Amino acid sequence: MFHTLKKTAEPSRRVPFGHSTKMAEVHVIGQIVGASGFPDHSLFCKWGIHSGGGWKILSGLREGQTQVDNPQSQDAAYFAHPIDIHFATKGIQGWPRMHFQVWHQDAFGRNELYGYGFVHLPTSPGQHDIDCPTWRPTGTFMESVSQFFLGGGPHLKNPDLIYSGADRYKLQTIAMGKIHLRIGIILRNFDKFGIEC
């Protein structure tokens, strides 16, 4: 419905804040806390943010990779990876989403894919604890047999599939663990454009 946020009064009347009020702003402040439920917990995670065309990152990192945690107790791996992104947006379409690849690192430093997942960033302001479920492609029966003995497994040729719904029907997948996020959302100027989040 709202392709672009329309102003309801002249800009000159609307600058009591001493800031530009042209665009709505979103702050994403939080942490990739860790991951649990995987077959082994010597894990790290590659993450990225995908957003629609009207969104611009004013500050903060768009993608990154966490530390490798090899925890003492094998309940979960902890990354404590900080996230602090400042978006400006012209519309609410293409609300940003975070996508992840969880990798396992063995004692020899070899990496193996353990899961893909994505979450939409919450649209309501406040503190959110989010669990992102993950999955992994299994391929055919013979591929999973060879993976069991040799390691390595099918990967996505096109990583866009992690966060898009197109062409997923061709995939054969299996559930993996969860990624835990603690994310705070601060919105600015949405109410002035009549947007209720």
Add this chain to the structure above:
Amino acid sequence: MANPSVFLLMVSGQIESAEFPEFDDIYCKYCFSYGLDWAITSGLDESITQITKKSRDEYQRFVWNFPIDATFKSTSPSGWPQLVIYAYGLDAFGTDVVRGYGVCHIPITPGRHCLRLPMFVPESSSLLQKLTAWFLGRRPEYVNPRVVAQGEGREVTRVRTQGFLTVSFNIIMKDMKKLGYDILPSDVQNPTIPAGVAGTETAKAS
């Protein structure tokens, strides 16, 4: 009414307790890491707790009950302050050895928050270093503990989580809404449009 250009974030809380199953005699240091827009207006930027032994019961908890008090001011939430805690322990020879680094953002919503932080230590990058670390009784540590509050350059570090630390916060904020920031869903449902703008809009509507 003068319009504010900064908002304030008041943090009070405490480093409550920790679990480090393998160790004893632990103390903590803490510091804040924040962006360029931010400044600390009152309270301590860095501090250090007492040394505690773990409780002699089945919980084996380290209790510090150590106060945190600070007030920040900023013009933008970007670079929101993070609390960096690093725990040191005394080994059998009485030397200080790092037992864990932990980090969390100061909560962004007002009220009371209780967090359980994983405490991790960096690991030796090679077998030789592991061996010399074992011989000398000195394990790798970060030169600047504030790196755990940064997102860049972490892919090269291997760590081991070996404990947890409980920290509680009470958060109060001032002038967030006046600067247009919504931090709770109720803020969006009950917009408080500044007086000047509200006046012009009602004048137009009538």
